[in-house]
Amino acid sequence: MELNDVASDLKQVLFTEEQIHEKIAELCRRIEADYADEPPLLVGVLKGAVMVMADLSRELKLDAPQDWMAVSSYGSGTKSSGVVRILKDLDADLTGRKVLIVEDIIDSGLTLSWLLGNLRSRGAASVEVCALLRKPDAAKIEIDVRYLGFDIPDEFVVGYGLDYAERYRNLRGVGILAPHVYS
Ligand code: 5GP
Numbered sequence: 708m709e710l711n712d713v714a715s716d717l718k719q720v721l722f723t724e725e726q727i728h729e730k731i732a733e734l735c736r737r738i739e740a741d742y743a744d745e746p747p748l749l750v751g752v753l754k755g756a757v758m759v760m761a762d763l764s765r766e767l768k769l770d771a772p773q774d775w776m777a778v779s780s781y782g783s784g785t786k787s788s789g790v791v792r793i794l795k796d797l798d799a800d801l802t803g804r805k806v807l808i809v810e811d812i813i814d815s816g817l818t819l820s821w822l823l824g825n826l827r828s829r830g831a832a833s834v835e836v837c838a839l840l841r842k843p844d845a846a847k848i849e850i851d852v853r854y855l856g857f858d859i860p861d862e863f864v865v866g867y868g869l870d871y872a873e874r875y876r877n878l879r880g881v882g883i884l885a886p887h888v889y890s
């Protein structure tokens with residue numbers, strides 16, 4: 708689905724598919740340089756990170772395996788609960804592995820902060836973070852993001868994997884959801 712197909716549901720377009728792909732390619736060049744010795748295990752966080760994982764893993768010139776986790780911190784609303792629950796755990800054993808978490812967005816940072824602690828406690832050699840989007844003004848916890856796509860305003864965004872009540876994930880770009888859709 709194109710940004711134009713849901714233009715009236717968006718308050719503002721933030722990034723087109725082309726801008727996202729360009730940024731992901733930049734991040735991949737850095738990841739390739741940093742992991743030249745040993746490809747990282749890419750850990751995607753379902754469901755939002757599906758598109759980032761798909762594009763990033765294919766752009767990457769490294770034979771990097773993937774694993775997935777599902778956690779819940781948001782319901783169908785637009786506010787973070789801060790309560791994290793594992794809905795689906797990893798298949799891989801992380802002992803001695805170099806892990807790269809692939810995330811769609813860092814909002815409060817609460818989910819990722821919990822996830823970092825959780826993965827580090829499993830004996831990974833390193834755990835780094837790659838996130839396409841970050842809302843600096845919404846941060847409740849400081850997180851060291853090694854590979855960041857874009858900083859965005861503190862507004863609710865959809866597209867490129869990000870949903871509102873399971874809608875808009877298949878949107879190719881990213882936009883700010885218009886308030887009339889959720890109020
Ligand atoms: P955090 O714990 O950092 O507040 O956010 C956790 C998760 O909430 C993110 O990984 C993402 O799935 C979801 N989320 C945060 N901000 C947004 C947003 O603006 N739009 C959408 N669709 N999801 C968001």
Ligand code: MG
Pocket residue numbers: 752753755756810811812
């Ligand atoms: Mg996410």
Ligand code: MG
Pocket residue numbers: 755781869870871872
């Ligand atoms: Mg969601």
